[in-house]
Amino acid sequence: MKDLEIEIKVQIENDKNLLTFLEEKADFQYEKKQIDEYFSPEHNDYLAKRPVSEWLRLRDAEGEHSITYKHFHYDSNGLPTHADEHETGIGEIKDAKKILHALDFRSAAIVDKVRKVWMYEDFEIALDSVKGLGEFVEIEYKGDGEGKTVDGILQEMIKFLKDINCGEIKRDYRGYPFQLLFPDEGLQEVI
Numbered sequence: 716m717k718d719l720e721i722e723i724k725v726q727i728e729n730d731k732n733l734l735t736f737l738e739e740k741a742d743f744q745y746e747k748k749q750i751d752e753y754f755s756p757e758h759n760d761y762l763a764k765r766p767v768s769e770w771l772r773l774r775d776a777e778g779e780h781s782i783t784y785k786h787f788h789y790d791s792n793g794l795p796t797h798a799d800e801h802e803t804g805i806g807e808i809k810d811a812k813k814i815l816h817a818l819d820f821r822s823a824a825i826v827d828k829v830r831k832v833w834m835y836e837d838f839e840i841a842l843d844s845v846k847g848l849g850e851f852v853e854i855e856y857k858g859d860g861e862g863k864t865v866d867g868i869l870q871e872m873i874k875f876l877k878d879i880n881c882g883e884i885k886r887d888y889r890g891y892p893f894q895l896l897f898p899d900e901g902l903q904e905v906i
Contacts, residue, residue: 720785720800721865722855723872724890725906728882730842733852736879737840741833750775751826752812753892757819765900766793767893771820773811780808794888794902797865824892838875848894851887852876873906 727733737743754771755761761769772783783802787795805811827846832839837858843851854872876884887894888902 718799718801719860720798720855721796721860721868722853723869724851724853724887725876726850726885726887726903727852727876728884729880730850730852732879733840733876733881734842737833737835737842741835741840744832744834744839746829746831747776748827748829749777751828751891752822753824753826754815754820755823757821762823762896766795767890770890770892771815773805773808773815775808780805780811782811796869824895826891826895828891838872843891845891848891851891 752773754773756771761767761771766787766789768787768789770783770785772785774781774783781802781804783800785801786799788797788799790796829844831842834840834857837856839855839857841853841855843853845851854875856868856872858868860868873884873886884906885903886906888904889897889900894901
């Protein structure tokens with residue numbers, strides 16, 4: 716499932732059970748401060764459409780820089796299921812910003828977070844502490860996807876959290892930049 720991102724972002728009632736599980740059974744990968752700056756082109760304002768279906772992001776993860784383009788896909792209820800994701804490392808972030816500005820992209824939002832990441836089987840599990848928003852869990856599928864559907868993978872992620880007994884689980888469908896920009900346009904559901 717190259718160039719395809721399948722993930723869920725949730726807030727959970729009982730993060731102690733998840734943290735205990737991760738410390739005992741998962742492989743810790745890293746902890747990093749990440750500054751993500753999201754851009755929108757003047758000629759095709761990503762924020763003017765609902766739901767927002769595109770983002771262009773520059774990330775500074777403690778000196779490691781990348782650029783990412785995401786195009787989201789939605790189900791018949793208008794909820795995001797997955798995204799086409801194209802990402803690559805870059806040299807100097809300031810030079811990438813100059814290029815984007817020259818192409819009439821403007822900065823739309825900055826997400827400042829500390830991310831702790833573990834791997835468990837085919838899941839990358841991130842605990843995010845996001846400035847101005849709070850604590851979140853993000854689970855991203857990293858397997859090859861052979862014989863699996865997007866919906867099936869999403870259900871596996873939810874079952875994983877329920878099996879650990881995380882209490883109430885609130886799935887957020889907006890993403891961090893959207894939450895910061897439009898806090899009253901939220902879409903969460905208890906799963």
